[in-house]
């Protein structure tokens with residue numbers, strides 16, 4: 455069965471007790487306490503919960519959380535889905551699960567900022583050391599950074615600010631040979647356009663906040679584990695009490711129903727907008743791996759089946775912060791904001807070189823100007839382009 459069908463057809467509601475009909479969607483059952491008919495029933499239910507990888511009282515989120523987990527896990531061919539309260543937690547929980555005192559982590563230098571903050575703040579307190587590696591590092595370069603205690607290599611592809619593509623199958627095979635676990639932040643592609651576990655990755659994480667939920671009204675995270683890592687991730691979730699509550703799980707499942715029809719519009723709108731921007735004299739580089747001129751295009755077209763609506767452009771280096779502020783202020787259809795993956799377009803000013811420690815930015819061939827990150831929403835692409843055009847005109851006049 456195709457992913458599109460899986461997302462629409464599974465996960466129906468339970469039979470209603472008195473009407474004997476079911477709803478299209480499973481219900482939200484809010485509850486801290488689960489009631490059992492007898493001690494035998496309690497024992498059975500507890501054993502069932504262990505099999506399902508969920509707590510046997512309200513802290514587990516209940517049936518709807520299991521539905522959401524199963525739905526996103528199925529499209530990535532995972533062993534177990536684990537739903538949590540934020541995309542940030544989806545990235546950090548697997549690190550907490552797989553690393554212990556004395557271990558070493560190889561972390562991609564283009565990682566989402568708050569994960570870097572976690573690696574610099576929390577992990578050293580737990581006795582874990584971290585080395586940042588260039589997202590374009592060769593396997594030899596990774597070897598040179600590896601120590602006897604390296605246990606995990608973490609990828610984010612493409613990097614959600616600067617859009618470098620990593621050779622995921624090659625890194626996964628390299629790590630497997632050395633007994634090192636791999637985690638990837640797969641939020642950009644979603645499980646519809648890239649399936650990390652099929653390429654040898656152990657854990658795929660998502661800010662479900664973005665395309666899965668898709669409406670800019672939920673913060674949530676999704677983790678897809680293989681058989682070897684699922685128990686550790688679930689145990690750490692339960693030790694910390696971090697399962698997803700029912701309302702968020704309901705909205706996650708609802709978002710997944712339409713993800714396959716939303717994503718192609720984000721993808722095409724993003725490409726049209728990026729192509730327009732590539733022709734503007736104010737822009738020195740477009741960073742979008744699904745465009746043929748991008749250095750990451752070969753990997754993207756080999757491994758991915760689609761693209762989302764998020765990409766960046768590097769502005770000409772003589773354009774000042776003030777000029778770009780005028781540009782941003784003149785945009786009418788783009789919100790100025792950090793999250794992405796909702797139905798609306800966004801644009802935000804970034805400065806990647808201030809955070810990098812394991813790689814050079816700008817890299818050779820890329821201008822030294824400010825980086826503008828665009829999220830192409832579900833509006834009409836020509837309207838989005840017209841709006842950018844009038845903002846450039848406003849910037850010139852200022």
Ligand SMILES: Cc1ncc(COP(=O)(O)O)c(C=O)c1O
Nearest residue numbers: 540541542566614641661663674
């Ligand atoms: C690539 C990436 N991963 C993870 C996250 C974290 O998601 P959340 O906002 O749900 O914590 C974000 C948020 O912007 C992100 O861009």
